[in-house]
Amino acid sequence: xxxxxxxQKELRSYFTSPLAxxxxxxxxxxxxxxxxxxxxxSQEASLRIVLSNMSTILLLLSPALTMRLLAExxxxxxxxxxxxxxxxxxxxxxxKYLGAVALFACMLLLTGLYVVVLVQWGQPDLLATAxxxxxxxxxxxxxxxxxxxxxxxxxxxxxxAVLAFALTxxxxxxxxxxxxxxxxxxxxxRYLAIGEHYFDxxxxxxxxxxxxxxxSVIVGALFITVRSLETRRWGS
Amino acid sequence: MGxxxxxxxxxxxxxxxxxxxxxxxxGAYYLVASQFDLPMRILLGVSAALIVFAVMESPRRVFAAFxxxxxxxxxxxxxxxxxxxGILGAVNFIAAKQSKRWDLxxxxxxxxxxxxxxxxxxxxxxxKVKAFFRxxxxxxxxxxxxxxxxxxxxxxxxxxxxxxDLNPGAAEQLNIRYDGSVVFMLGDKRQESTNTTEAGxxxxxxxxLSNEQRKVYFVTGHEERSGTDxxxxxxxxxxxxxxxxxxxxxxxxxxxxxxxPDDASAVVLASPRKPYLPEEQDALxxxxxxxxxxxVLRDPRGGADLNDLLREWGIELDDGIVxxxxxxxxxxxxxxxxxxxxxSPITQQMRALSLFPLAGQVKVLTETxxxxxxxxxxxxxxxxxxxxxxxxxxxxxxxxxxxxxAVTVEPQEPAPAPGQPAAQDAGKPKTRLMIVGDGDFxxxxxxxxxxxxxxxxxxxxxLTGTEDQITIRPRPMDQRMMxxxxxxxxxxxxxxxxxxxxxxxxxxxxxxxxxx
Numbered sequence: 206x207x208x209x210x211x212x213q214k215e216l217r218s219y220f221t222s223p224l225a226x227x228x229x230x231x232x233x234x235x236x237x238x239x240x241x242x243x244x245x246x247s248q249e250a251s252l253r254i255v256l257s258n259m260s261t262i263l264l265l266l267s268p269a270l271t272m273r274l275l276a277e278x279x280x281x282x283x284x285x286x287x288x289x290x291x292x293x294x295x296x297x298x299x300x301k302y303l304g305a306v307a308l309f310a311c312m313l314l315l316t317g318l319y320v321v322v323l324v325q326w327g328q329p330d331l332l333a334t335a336x337x338x339x340x341x342x343x344x345x346x347x348x349x350x351x352x353x354x355x356x357x358x359x360x361x362x363x364x365x366a367v368l369a370f371a372l373t374x375x376x377x378x379x380x381x382x383x384x385x386x387x388x389x390x391x392x393x394x395r396y397l398a399i400g401e402h403y404f405d406x407x408x409x410x411x412x413x414x415x416x417x418x419x420x421s422v423i424v425g426a427l428f429i430t431v432r433s434l435e436t437r438r439w440g441s
Numbered sequence: 442m443g444x445x446x447x448x449x450x451x452x453x454x455x456x457x458x459x460x461x462x463x464x465x466x467x468g469a470y471y472l473v474a475s476q477f478d479l480p481m482r483i484l485l486g487v488s489a490a491l492i493v494f495a496v497m498e499s500p501r502r503v504f505a506a507f508x509x510x511x512x513x514x515x516x517x518x519x520x521x522x523x524x525x526x527g528i529l530g531a532v533n534f535i536a537a538k539q540s541k542r543w544d545l546x547x548x549x550x551x552x553x554x555x556x557x558x559x560x561x562x563x564x565x566x567x568x569k570v571k572a573f574f575r576x577x578x579x580x581x582x583x584x585x586x587x588x589x590x591x592x593x594x595x596x597x598x599x600x601x602x603x604x605x606d607l608n609p610g611a612a613e614q615l616n617i618r619y620d621g622s623v624v625f626m627l628g629d630k631r632q633e634s635t636n637t638t639e640a641g642x643x644x645x646x647x648x649x650l651s652n653e654q655r656k657v658y659f660v661t662g663h664e665e666r667s668g669t670d671x672x673x674x675x676x677x678x679x680x681x682x683x684x685x686x687x688x689x690x691x692x693x694x695x696x697x698x699x700x701x702p703d704d705a706s707a708v709v710l711a712s713p714r715k716p717y718l719p720e721e722q723d724a725l726x727x728x729x730x731x732x733x734x735x736x737v738l739r740d741p742r743g744g745a746d747l748n749d750l751l752r753e754w755g756i757e758l759d760d761g762i763v764x765x766x767x768x769x770x771x772x773x774x775x776x777x778x779x780x781x782x783x784x785s786p787i788t789q790q791m792r793a794l795s796l797f798p799l800a801g802q803v804k805v806l807t808e809t810x811x812x813x814x815x816x817x818x819x820x821x822x823x824x825x826x827x828x829x830x831x832x833x834x835x836x837x838x839x840x841x842x843x844x845x846x847a848v849t850v851e852p853q854e855p856a857p858a859p860g861q862p863a864a865q866d867a868g869k870p871k872t873r874l875m876i877v878g879d880g881d882f883x884x885x886x887x888x889x890x891x892x893x894x895x896x897x898x899x900x901x902x903x904l905t906g907t908e909d910q911i912t913i914r915p916r917p918m919d920q921r922m923m924x925x926x927x928x929x930x931x932x933x934x935x936x937x938x939x940x941x942x943x944x945x946x947x948x949x950x951x952x953x954x955x956x957x
Binding site: 218221222223225226227229230231233234236237238239240241244248249250251312315318319322323324326327328329330332333335336390396404405410411412413414417418421424425428429432434436 | 473518521522525526532533536537540541542543544545546547548550551581586587589593670894920921922923924925929930933936937938941942943945946948949950952953956
């Protein structure tokens with residue numbers, strides 16, 4: 206499984222550069238602060254608010270994680286190396302994606318500290334919390350897929366990050382457009398809104414529709430990424 | 442000039458692409474706004490102009506950009522991408538119709554009762570739900586959670602949130618009086634619920650889906666307050682309130698018809714002032730004995746004498762006026778204020794106080810057997826019933842309070858003997874009476890007090906209620922309290938904000954140091 210090998214390589218690359226640590230630390234500072242604050246003020250043994258806010262924080266941080274996945278290779282010219290080696294395009298994409306998701310999973314794992322705190326001094330609804338985490342995982346995985354896509358479209362990392370941010374933002378704002386548009390277009394827009402599919406998870410409700418949505422966006426983004434890599438073969 | 446010309450010629454391809462992009466934007470704009478207005482036309486014009494201009498400047502380059510081998514591969518890729526997106530779209534569409542939902546909360550907060558689920562499945566035409574909540578209304582969250590469950594199980598149910606502050610017109614249009622009201626609309630029928638629990642919503646849904654048309658008759662012929670009277674003393678407002686609640690209201694000339702119609706869900710005696718003929722009393726008597734429902738409103742000193750009929754139901758209404766120095770409106774001791782309602786299904790949902798100007802007491806006779814009389818509103822301990830002309834308590838003439846001035850009467854359920862099954866006529870409708878010692882509380886000039894209108898409508902609702910009430914027990918709010926000592930709070934704060942991120946940063950610094 207060449208993809209797994211690539212994933213490992215990518216993960217190792219993350220861990221040997223300060224970037225991932227800085228981003229993870231920033232993520233933990235913000236969510237940690239939120240966690241402590243809501244705990245003191247709401248006195249509720251629940252991660253619902255923290256998890257809901259994580260979606261916004263991830264929106265800002267994930268482009269930073271994905272920007273170097275494919276853009277850098279293009280700049281350093283190593284993408285030709287990768288493309289001409291006996292590794293298929295889709296294995297490259299899948300491998301890089303899995304590497305990023307693995308890092309993201311580690312970040313989430315570290316927030317398990319909050320759950321430990323809740324369990325220690327309160328009685329949280331564990332299944333509902335698990336549902337919330339599932340939602341964040343899917344949401345983050347979607348952001349990462351979109352980020353990987355934009356990373357494949359350009360040689361410049363910063364452009365990749367900005368595009369990733371813009372793309373995700375569009376998917377958020379399409380929900381606002383749904384308020385203005387008429388049916389049936391507004392229904393489509395509302396369905397496409399990436400934020401709408403997250404609320405149920407945060408409450409403790411798992412609905413197959415949301416899972417299908419997130420997986421679809423991920424599959425779609427990865428597919429387009431593979432195609433985008435292919436176009437590089439045509440050369441200039 | 443030459444420089445610009447050169448530039449446009451070289452980049453004709455890019456210009457053409459930009460024009461195409463603008464064309465797509467116009468399409469997107471049309472999708473969202475569905476109008477073909479000025480900005481749209483400008484976009485279209487500019488995009489067309491750009492494309493034409495580009496082609497004129499350098500047709501070769503434009504063709505090279507759009508045509509050629511790259512386009513072949515490019516369009517192939519685009520096609521496959523569109524196909525894949527189409528497949529994903531179809532998958533999502535199917536998944537939306539065939540979805541499964543799991544409520545993982547421990548207290549099953551988001552699981553609807555079977556009763557509700559069955560009702561939701563019965564909805565077979567578009568059901569619009571308009572929820573009026575102010576932005577800071579704390580009940581909005583739980584109502585939203587609930588309504589999401591309703592709408593996710595039937596695609597015909599659509600929920601819309603309206604802030605009455607931002608959109609007062611919409612609230613006025615639907616006669617919304619309270620913040621936190623939800624209106625269900627099916628076809629041209631509508632039901633409002635100020636009770637934002639599952640029981641409240643499902644009750645509204647039940648009423649909406651029920652095919653029974655509740656019909657209430659206002660008896661006429663005795664100078665009663667009329668539903669067609671829009672003057673200050675008329676009952677047009679409460680009539681409209683009933684019609685808004687899906688109740689049909691008609692007049693009943695009892696003297697002419699001789700009996701109460703079979704389709705009557707209830708009758709209303711709206712402050713009659715002339716006496717009832719014996720035949721009319723008999724008609725009412727028969728109606729009531731046979732499981733009839735009646736709302737009796739009588740103003741003291743001027744109202745007709747209904748005691749022949751009422752005594753059979755354990756009630757007497759006389760011409761004493763309740764004077765209450767405490768529970769009254771401002772300085773007017775004879776306009777009674779009701780803000781503490783005694784427990785009953787009618788008053789359970791009362792959200793506002795109601796005012797009763799010049800009310801008489803509803804005397805409960807203690808001799809009658811087999812009747813269950815429930816007071817709804819009572820005057821305070823300092824009140825008394827005044828039989829004279831001056832509002833002064835005269836020992837011996839006036840009666841001391843507290844006294845009820847609104848009651849309900851029902852036949853008492855005979856307790857079955859131990860071991861025996863319940864009474865045979867358990868399926869027959871039971872008589873219900875609601876008697877209020879005042880009529881003007883529901884008149885047009887007094888229904889500006891919101892509680893007044895509610896009291897009237899709730900009363901009619903109770904009277905016309907069907908026996909199979911909704912019995913959905915409210916789910917307890919799942920509040921998992923967790924109180925930390927200051928020491929613990931600090932520990933959490935430092936641990937989450939400093940320690941954990943610090944560890945990670947330390948890792949980062951280590952790797953950076955290793956690299957050097």
